[in-house]
Amino acid sequence: SQQGEEDPQALSIQEGENATMNCSYKTSINNLQWYRQNSGRGLVHLILIRSNEREKHSGRLRVTLDTSKKSSSLLITASRAADTASYFCAAGAQKLVFGQGTRLTINP
Amino acid sequence: GAGVSQTPSNKVTEKGKYVELRCDPISGHTALYWYRQSLGQGPEFLIYFQGTGAADDSGLPNDRFFAVRPEGSVSTLKIQRTERGDSAVYLCASSLTGGRAGANVLTFGAGSRLTVL
Numbered sequence: 687s688q689q690g691e692e693d694p695q696a697l698s699i700q701e702g703e704n705a706t707m708n709c710s711y712k713t714s715i716n717n718l719q720w721y722r723q724n725s726g727r728g729l730v731h732l733i734l735i736r737s738n739e740r741e742k743h744s745g746r747l748r749v750t751l752d753t754s755k756k757s758s759s760l761l762i763t764a765s766r767a768a769d770t771a772s773y774f775c776a777a778g779a780q781k782l783v784f785g786q787g788t789r790l791t792i793n794p
Numbered sequence: 795g796a797g798v799s800q801t802p803s804n805k806v807t808e809k810g811k812y813v814e815l816r817c818d819p820i821s822g823h824t825a826l827y828w829y830r831q832s833l834g835q836g837p838e839f840l841i842y843f844q845g846t847g848a849a850d851d852s853g854l855p856n857d858r859f860f861a862v863r864p865e866g867s868v869s870t871l872k873i874q875r876t877e878r879g880d881s882a883v884y885l886c887a888s889s890l891t892g893g894r895a896g897a898n899v900l901t902f903g904a905g906s907r908l909t910v911l
Contacts, residue, residue: 717898719898719899719900721900727883727885727904727905727907728885728902728903728904728905729837729885729887729900729902730902731899731900731901734899774836774837776900778898779898780842780849780850780898781827781839781842781850781853781898782827782839782898782900783839784829784836784837784838784839785836786835786836787835787836
């Protein structure tokens with residue numbers, strides 16, 4: 687079974703708007719990661735947040751983590767057409783287990 | 795190498811045939827992972843190597859699937875008696891450490907798309 691589950695499954699917004707994706711996971715974690723996949727193959731690591739952190743920023747990305755609710759959110763600010771992709775959260779210790787992903791479409 | 799390399803990028807085979815998929819990880823990465831991804835789904839964990847040994851093979855769906863990493867670098871995923879349901883993109887990833895204390899940031903290859911007719 688998948689460790690993380692993203693919500694929503696699909697999101698379509700206008701360029702310049704902010705996009706928020708949520709992830710829930712099932713077990714205890716050391717850290718939680720977010721990855722991006724552009725149409726097809728190869729996931730790219732975006733950001734990692736450790737279990738003792740509550741919020742982390744990287745450029746236009748902001749990740750929050752609530753270990754009491756076993757949930758995380760990824761916020762992309764000032765979205766661009768190039769942000770169109772699928773976004774996955776991944777959690778685990780020795781192995782990362784991925785969620786089903788959120789398909790984000792940025793409309794110009 | 796500069797990145798994770800997977801070959802072939804595409805493989806079309808007939809039901810019942812044997813298939814090998816190869817992964818060449820980033821030099822110096824001790825941990826290597828295989829995932830399988832079906833259309834519209836997230837990557838599904840198959841197996842993870844720490845060095846030469848399979849540290850966790852709990853994701854292999856059945857005994858038709860087998861993976862090796864004999865020298866702790868290149869890995870081969872082997873699928874016997876392929877079935878149509880095996881059609882998917884097989885992703886390989888590597889990381890510097892796979893240990894419990896490590897932050898396992900994965901670098902993925904572009905994947906091998908397997909189509910079983």
